Amino acid sequence: MSFHLYDSMRREKVPFEPLIPGKVAMYNCGPTVYSAAHIGNFRSFLFADVLRRWLEVSGYEVTQVMNITDVGHLRDDDPEQGADKMEEAAKKEQLDPWKIAEKYTALFFEDLDTLRIQRAHQYPRATDHIPQMIEQIQQLLDSGHAYEASGAVYYDVSSFPAYGRLSGNTGDDLIAGARVAVAEEKKDPRDFALWKSDPHHLMQWDSPFGRGFPGWHIECSAMSQSILGETLDLHTGGEDNVFPHHECEIAQAEGATGKPFVRHWMHARHLMLDGGKMSKSLGNLYTIGQLAEMGHDPVAVRFALLRVQYRQVLNFTLPGLEEAATAVRRLRLFATDMEEAAAGAEPGDPPAWLTAAVQRFDESMDDDLNTSGALDGVFTLMNEANRRKVTGPDAAAALAALRRMDRVLDVVREDAPEDLDAEVEDLVRRRTEARAAKDWATADEIRDRLAELGIELLDGKDGKVRWRRTGAGAS
């Protein structure tokens, strides 16, 4: 089998077919850096991460680009009423918009590292690509897909018949929706702004169409094409991006070049929090920083987000996160056990049970990144290896297979021990001495004390004692 994906445009599972065999040009819609990204945002960034990792493990050479939106999007298409998110945040925090962008961009990268999300090859900033946007707007004006009116430039949707194909939103529906604010100067309610002017706006640039700032959607089509070329193999985003953002991107990109813009669209479903929609106004959301402060292992967060396939609704709960943490701890201990069982042996030919587990993993991933099924492969590998008490070459083979799976999931790998905690080591040693002397009271007292420090003791059969951080304790 080869990689198959659910293509949002074609609305079915299709074989992945990049323009150039073996190479992948991938663009992911990234964050708008006006506040800290939340767990829901990271679901789709993590989805893009897993997608890239699986393609690479499958032998593709991937170029991944994710945009950073650091110029505000108006909330409303009417410049008179528009409130800009970047500028609102700037006002609230009493910083200028550029400082806001800088602050939250830095935080975004920090959170990526925390969740072990691999860095994309490029993170283009909207503010660094104003000339490319102006150029694309000019192309659209030249080709008759756009028009100027009252200091703004609008896309003429009637000039692009394919508009609505991705989202299924027909013109009639849009008008019937009646939530589209109709600017007087627009020829058609569906028309959207490519360039706007507003003397009060803080971020402004000169352009052939007058001093102003770019519209909501032009940045992604301009940046993706200027970096990856006119046709992308993969374009991802959250499901909310489908309309209007991606619909407009297609109109802009294909209007400007006349060539197909994207070969495959993929969209991550939103996650729910405690059974409901996440909402900033209700305050029911988590940022990565908040979860870390609460003492949760970031890798457990990664696991909790991965165990449900990206196109399924995922209900994120704290008990669910604890479950994930338990599963991760068990896998990690298993990996350690396998290392010992392998005892430095070279991996032997994989036994049938191992091949079956690997196949389960691979086929699941090939099937539109079915991470739930893939985890079945991981745990089956573990259970079979345990049941058979494998050692030597078989253990080495199992470990090698596990490591390969973990190149995609990245939840088993342990961070390099940062600090060999002298205090903990000392306590553990004193407890071992107490136990040898059958001084159970002292031994248990030390055990309790370690538990308070977030240290769990793992007493082995042969008197060997290991310890690990539970991740939940105060440290």
Add this chain to the structure above:
RNA sequence: GGCGGCAUGGCCAAGUGGUAAGGCAACGGAUUGCAAAUCCGUCACCCCCGGUUCGAAUCCGGGUGCCGCCUCCA
């Protein structure tokens, strides 16, 4: 109003025609100074009704319930 998704054991969740993966929890056992951890084992007939079929969780029709998008949002 338009478009779309989902309903599988206590919880999470695979599985698209042949008699239900996996995780967490629970229970029994091994192990342990006691515990924890770990290991072994046990634990479901798939929302309702009707239909197609030798045979359906899986296909069709009709219900019921939950959710998302259509508006800034991943």
